[in-house]
Structures are given as structure tokens and as C-alpha cells.
Amino acid sequence: xxxxxxxxxxxxxxxxxxxxxxxxxxxxxxxxxxxxxxxxxxxxxxxxxxxxxxxxxxxxxxxxxxxxxxxxxxxxxxxxxxxxxxxxxxxxxxxxxxxxxxxxxxxxxxxxxxxxxxxxxxxxxxxxxxxxxxxxxxxxxxxxxxxxxxxxxxxxxxxxxxxxxxxxxxxxxxxxxxxxxxxxxxxxxxxxxxxxxxxxxxxxxxxxxxxxxxxxxxxxxxxxxxxxxxxxxxxxxxxxxxxxxxxxxxxxxxxxxxxxx
Amino acid sequence: xxxxxxxxxxxxxxxxxxxxxxxxxxxxxxxxxxxxxxxxxxxxxxxxxxxxxxxxxxxxxxxxxxxxxxxxxxxxxxxxxxxxxxxxxxxxxxxxxxxxxxxxxxxxxxxxxxxxxxxxxxxxxxxxxxxxxxxxxxxxxxxxxxxxxxxxxxxxxxxxxxxxxxxxxxxxxxxxxxxxxxxxxxxxxxxxxxxxxxxxxxxxxxxxxxxxxxxxxxxxxxxxxxxxxxxxxxxxxxxxxxxxxxxxxxxxxxxxxxxxxxxxxxxxxxxxxxxxxxxxxxxxxxxxxxxxxxxxxxxxxxxxxxxxxxxxxxxxxxxxxxxxxxxxxxxxxxxxxxxxxxxxxxxxxxxxxxxxxxxxxxxxxxxxxxxxxxxxxxxxxxxxxxxxxxxxxxxx
Numbered sequence: 001x002x003x004x005x006x007x008x009x010x011x012x013x014x015x016x017x018x019x020x021x022x023x024x025x026x027x028x029x030x031x032x033x034x035x036x037x038x039x040x041x042x043x044x045x046x047x048x049x050x051x052x053x054x055x056x057x058x059x060x061x062x063x064x065x066x067x068x069x070x071x072x073x074x075x076x077x078x079x080x081x082x083x084x085x086x087x088x089x090x091x092x093x094x095x096x097x098x099x100x101x102x103x104x105x106x107x108x109x110x111x112x113x114x115x116x117x118x119x120x121x122x123x124x125x126x127x128x129x130x131x132x133x134x135x136x137x138x139x140x141x142x143x144x145x146x147x148x149x150x151x152x153x154x155x156x157x158x159x160x161x162x163x164x165x166x167x168x169x170x171x172x173x174x175x176x177x178x179x180x181x182x183x184x185x186x187x188x189x190x191x192x193x194x195x196x197x198x199x200x201x202x203x204x205x206x207x208x209x210x211x212x213x214x215x216x217x218x219x220x221x222x223x224x225x226x227x228x229x230x231x232x233x234x235x236x237x238x239x240x241x242x243x244x245x246x247x248x249x250x251x252x253x254x255x256x257x258x259x260x261x
Numbered sequence: 262x263x264x265x266x267x268x269x270x271x272x273x274x275x276x277x278x279x280x281x282x283x284x285x286x287x288x289x290x291x292x293x294x295x296x297x298x299x300x301x302x303x304x305x306x307x308x309x310x311x312x313x314x315x316x317x318x319x320x321x322x323x324x325x326x327x328x329x330x331x332x333x334x335x336x337x338x339x340x341x342x343x344x345x346x347x348x349x350x351x352x353x354x355x356x357x358x359x360x361x362x363x364x365x366x367x368x369x370x371x372x373x374x375x376x377x378x379x380x381x382x383x384x385x386x387x388x389x390x391x392x393x394x395x396x397x398x399x400x401x402x403x404x405x406x407x408x409x410x411x412x413x414x415x416x417x418x419x420x421x422x423x424x425x426x427x428x429x430x431x432x433x434x435x436x437x438x439x440x441x442x443x444x445x446x447x448x449x450x451x452x453x454x455x456x457x458x459x460x461x462x463x464x465x466x467x468x469x470x471x472x473x474x475x476x477x478x479x480x481x482x483x484x485x486x487x488x489x490x491x492x493x494x495x496x497x498x499x500x501x502x503x504x505x506x507x508x509x510x511x512x513x514x515x516x517x518x519x520x521x522x523x524x525x526x527x528x529x530x531x532x533x534x535x536x537x538x539x540x541x542x543x544x545x546x547x548x549x550x551x552x553x554x555x556x557x558x559x560x561x562x563x564x565x566x567x568x569x570x571x572x573x574x575x576x577x578x579x580x581x582x583x584x585x586x587x588x589x590x591x592x593x594x595x596x597x598x599x600x601x602x603x604x605x606x607x608x609x610x611x612x613x614x615x616x617x618x619x620x621x622x623x624x625x626x627x628x629x630x631x632x633x634x635x636x637x638x639x640x641x642x643x644x645x646x647x648x649x650x651x652x653x654x655x656x657x
Contacts, residue, residue, distance in 0.1 A: 158379040161346050164366035165373035165450075166440065167396035176392070180383045 022239065029232035036229055047233035057234065060218035064198055067129065067214055071136040071197035076190040078137070079144025084174075086145070087152040105142045109202035112138065117206040127209025135207055136197040143196060144189035151185025187252035195242050195249075294358040297322035297480035298343060298448060303352035305338050305504075312338045314504040315352070320482065321496075322357070322447075325474050327483045329491040329527070330501030337452060339501070340484050344450050345369050357447055367396075372441030372479075374451040378433040380425035386412070386436050387421035393444045411439035414473060431462045438470070442477055451483045455490070467494055488528045492516065500524045516571070522646045525569040532575060532609075532617030532636075534591070535648050538566035546645055551612035555589040557645040565648040572620035574642035577607060577634045579626075584637055593617065593636045595628055609636060 032042030125131030163173040298320040305313040328336035341347035345366035415435040519525035536548035584590035593609035
């Protein structure tokens with residue numbers, strides 16, 4: 001019993017340790033004084049007002065959403081195709097190929113960032129929307145691939161054979177049978193891709209230009225250059241967006257509990 | 262739907278150019294044109310291993326053909342080649358006169374029923390059955406009617422709105438059957454469709470499948486490893502072994518006149534006497550079994566021979582009873598007796614130590630375990646076969 005209690009306390013400590021640094025930002029965002037304070041002095045929503053009235057913040061939010069949505073679309077489309085290829089086609093070096101696709105998760109972000117910077121410099125992609133989307137797709141696609149591959153593993157290959165025997169070609173079979181059955185994995189992958197792009201800092205710092213900054217970049221610049229508590233409000237908004245999207249992802253994978261006979 | 266009527270006579274001329282291009286002569290083309298499914302020299306190799314080895318088989322239009330064999334004998338691979346799920350390494354494959362070896366599955370106009378049902382879990386029963394009709398661009402109203410008819414045919418009329426997961430295995434398989442037949446394909450392929458069901462349900466569905474076969478008149482190809490199922494359902498059976506077809510014939514052909522020891526042993530029960538053969542006159546061959554001489558009709562160029570006798574053709578008499586003029590007799594020891602109601606089944610040990618089986622009716626004299634008796638049979642009921650040294654054990 002004693003050991004069980006100790007384990008409980010330890011677990012609680014870990015949970016608190018994981019979440020407190022994140023939660024500290026919430027009271028700070030309602031601070032009245034125009035500096036970072038914890039505990040906050042007084043209550044006000046002026047930093048939220050500031051965020052929603054300052055065009056530079058809103059522009060950053062708009063850029064972030066634009067990049068995240070485009071990244072989600074590109075990463076999902078390419079990731080689903082890659083996952084299909086990896087799980088359906090037998091070829092030499094398939095294991096290596098799988099590892100290769102997951103590489104961006106393992107390689108340190110800063111290495112990737114420096115590499116991309118020099119490449120984009122040459123290709124004139126720095127500070128451009130396609131540049132951001134390309135960069136974010138690199139780090140988001142592995143999440144799409146892993147999620148979709150997991151879904152495909154649970155899919156009975158006989159269902160696709162049945163569809164073929166009933167007169168459906170490959171494309172028809174994909175849209176009528178395969179895609180609906182792996183939809184939870186695709187949805188989860190897409191939302192992960194969105195969140196990854198929306199939160200991405202390292203690559204974005206290297207690719208940014210004064211004209212195109214995503215929200216995390218703007219936060220970083222603001223914290224290092226000014227002492228504007230609006231950052232706290234922005235951080236809370238970013239956090240809420242991510243949490244909501246992740247909850248949707250959870251919900252999507254849990255839906256459709258119908259057993260695949 | 263006109264293109265899919267069943268009973269039209271296949272026209273070989275329609276594919277003659279293609280067939281000639283494959284290097285076939287006129288008589289071969291004619292044979293292919295008349296066949297429902299024709300396989301010639303069909304081979305499947307994976308790397309160095311040959312799974313299906315130069316199979317020749319003609320399945321008649323409207324026939325119920327069963328592929329029977331132990332696992333790994335090539336029967337399922339052959340079915341998958343007909344379906345188009347597995348590519349043909351070598352040989353020609355024709356469905357109603359049309360060369361299909363290079364066609365994808367969805368262009369072969371086949372229906373397929375799988376062992377695990379393979380119903381689409383995200384579609385209702387009615388949507389599952391409508392799926393092939395949608396692919397064929399059939400009008401919504403007609404679809405509804407056809408789905409209803411197909412459900413009625415498999416006696417599942419009330420289940421259209423259910424999802425597959427809400428049905429039992431037997432119900433799912435009936436839906437799968439309706440889905441595979443609703444568009445009236447000329448060929449229905451079934452891969453151990455009853456393998457996952459319990460015995461009672463299996464027997465009932467065997468009857469249902471036979472009834473449906475009579476109703477729709479399509480060519481059915483049925484894969485099973487269950488010899489009783491094969492014997493009771495098929496017009497003809499092709500017995501597979503080691504990637505080859507050992508024999509093709511009706512249930513009676515295979516049971517009463519097996520051409521190989523494997524076929525004789527795989528189908529039904531049998532007693533097999535093994536020994537070296539010597540000619541015995543013009544028509545007979547004699548073999549010695551542990552010092553006892555028995556004869557069978559026929560001659561063989563081989564030396565290692567076998568005589569196979571079915572249990573109902575054997576009788577047991579008290580030791581010392583003289584054999585009739587056209588009978589063989591050999592002493593055996595009874596090792597087990599099983600009461601089967603209408604008959605008794607005796608397990609006997611032959612003089613060479615191998616086991617045999619005898620089935621005697623109600624009016625036969627009853628023997629007991631341990632009795633030493635004479636086993637007799639008419640010479641004509643023994644089948645002389647070549648002993649290939651291969652054990653063809655039945656799986657049931």
C-alpha cells in the first residue's frame with residue numbers, strides 16, 4: 001500500500017511538472033502591468049485587445065494559418081501516397097525507405113534549418129510562402145506517414161481484392177474502400193501536420209523575412225527584442241489552437257469503432 | 262445487362278485474333294471457345310519454387326468445379342490466378358474464350374467469395390450488394406430491385422440496413438454470396454467460403470450454395486480442403502497435389518476409380534495393400550503382402566504397386582473361411598470397432614502391420630476387438646495403383 005501511495009504522489013508530481021510551465025502563462029496573460037510578472041498584478045484583458053488590434057500580430061496569425069493549412073494539405077496528400085506505396089508495394093530496400101521517410105523526426109532541427117537556409121538562399125525561397133510550406137512539409141510528413149501506415153496495417157487486403165473482383169479499378173477502390181477505412185488515420189495525420197506547422201519555430205526562424213513571419217517567429221522576436229506582454233496572450237491563443245486541434249485528432253481516431261471483420 | 266446473360270453460347274470468333282496471336286491452332290481455339298474457363302500449361306513460380314506446375318484444365322460453362330487438395334497444393338494459387346489477384350508466370354488462361362492472363366481482376370467479369378467474407382465494414386448490407394451495380398452504372402431504381410432480389414435469393418431479405426459487424430459469420434457469408442452474384446457474373450470463384458463456420462451451418466450452407474448454383478447457372482469454382490464437402494457439392498473435382506492436378510472427375514470417378522494412390526487415399530476411407538507386383542495371367546497382377554498373395558485386375562509397368570479397396574467393399578469372416586472364386590482373402594486382427602448406427606466400422610491390422618478400415622452393415626456378423634479374422638473382397642473391387650511412396654492422408 002505504501003509503495004502504491006508513493007507511486008501515486010510521484011505520478012502526480014510528474015503531471016504537475018509537465019503542465020505547470022505551460023499554465024503559468026495563462027495568469028501572466030491577464031496581467032495588468034506592462035511587463036512580465038508572476039504572480040500577475042491585477043487583472044486586465046488589454047494584451048488580448050492589443051493582439052487583436054495590432055495589424056502586425058494579426059498578420060503573423062494569418063500567415064501561420066495560411067502556412068499550416070497549406071502544409072497540412074501538401075503533407076497529407078504526399079504522405080498518404082508514400083504510406084500506400086510503403087505498405088502495398090514490395091521492393092528491395094523497403095525498410096531503408098521507411099527509415100528514410102522518418103528521418104526528419106530524428107535529424108536535429110537546427111541541422112535541417114541550416115541546410116534548408118543555404119538551399120533556399122540559392123533557390124530564392126527565403127521568406128516566401130512556398131518556402132515555408134516546403135520546409136514545414138518536411139517535418140510534418142513523417143507524422144502523416146506513421147499515422148496512415150498504422151491505419152493501413154489494420155486494413156484487410158482482401159477488402160481491396162473483393163472490390164476489384166466486383167468491378168472497381170484501383171482508383172475507384174482507393175476512394176470507395178481504402179480511404180474511408182483509413183480515414184481516422186488520415187485525419188489524425190493531417191491534424192498533426194497542421195499543429196506541427198503551426199508550432200514550428202526553428203526552421204521558420206531561418207526562413208523568415210520581415211514581410212513573412214509566422215506567429216511563433218513573431219513571438220520569438222518580440223520576446224528577444226521587446227518586453228511586450230502581448231506575447232503571453234499570443235502564447236495562450238497558440239496553445240489553445242493546438243490543444244483544440246489535438247483533441248479533434250484524438251476524437252477522429254477514436255470514432256468508427258466498428259470492427260473490421 | 263445484355264452483356265451478362267448467362268446462357269449465351271460463347272463465341273470463339275470474337276477472340277480469335279487474340280487467340281491466334283497466342284500461337285494456338287484451330288482446334289485449341291475451338292476448345293477454349295467452348296469452355297467456361299480454360300487453363301493450359303498454367304504455371305506459377307515464386308523465384309525458384311514452383312507453386313503451380315503446368316496445369317491443364319477445362320471447366321465447362323455452368324459447371325460446379327471443386328479444387329480439392331491439402332494446403333500448399335496450389336489450389337488457392339490457381340484460383341487467385343483465375344481471379345487475377347496472382348499473375349500467371351507461364352501458360353494461357355481463358356474465361357469464356359477471352360484471354361484474361363493479362364487483364365486486371367475488375368475487367369474479368371468474375372464474382373469472388375472469400376473465406377473471411379470480406380464485406381466492406383463501412384457499408385450496410387444493401388450498400389455492399391449495390392457496390393458492384395454502381396460500378397456497372399446501373400440505374401438507382403433497378404439497383405434497388407436487384408439488391409432486393411439478391412437478398413431474397415440468400416434469404417437475408419430483412420437485413421439490408423444492418424452493418425456486417427452486426428451479422429453472424431453464416432449471415433455475412435450469405436451477404437458476400439449475394440454481393441458476388443447480384444451482377445450475374447458468368448464465373449463465381451469461392452475460396453474455402455465455409456472454412457470459418459461450424460459443421461452444422463456449413464452443411465446447411467453447402468445445400469444453399471448448390472441450390473443457388475442451380476438457380477443462376479453460372480460457372481462455379483470452389484476451393485476446399487474438405488473432401489466430404491467436395492464429394493457432396495461438385496459436378497467435378499480436380500484433386501491438387503504438389504502444384505499439379507492428380508485427377509479430374511466426378512465424385513464417383515474419384516472415389517471408385519482413383520488413378521493415383523494419392524487421390525484414392527485423399528478421398529474417403531480406404532484400405533491399401535502395398536507390395537511388389539508380378540503379372541498373373543493376361544488380365545491380372547498379383548502382389549505379396551507379408552507372404553500373402555492378393556490379386557487385382559490390370560497391369561502396370563511399375564514394380565512397386567498398391568491395391569486400394571473401399572471399406573464398404575470389404576467383409577470379415579471367421580478365420581479359415583474359404584474365399585470365393587473371384588475373391589481375395591487376407592488374415593487381419595481387429596484393433597477397434599466403432600458403432601455408427603446403420604453400420605459398424607472396424608479398424609484392422611494387416612499382416613504387414615499397416616492399418617485398414619472395413620465397414621459392415623447391420624446384417625453382417627458382429628466381431629470384437631482382438632478377433633483374428635479373414636478379410637475378403639471381390640477382385641473386381643480392388644483398384645490397382647502405382648505406389649509412389651507418398652502419404653496422401655485425408656484431412657477429415
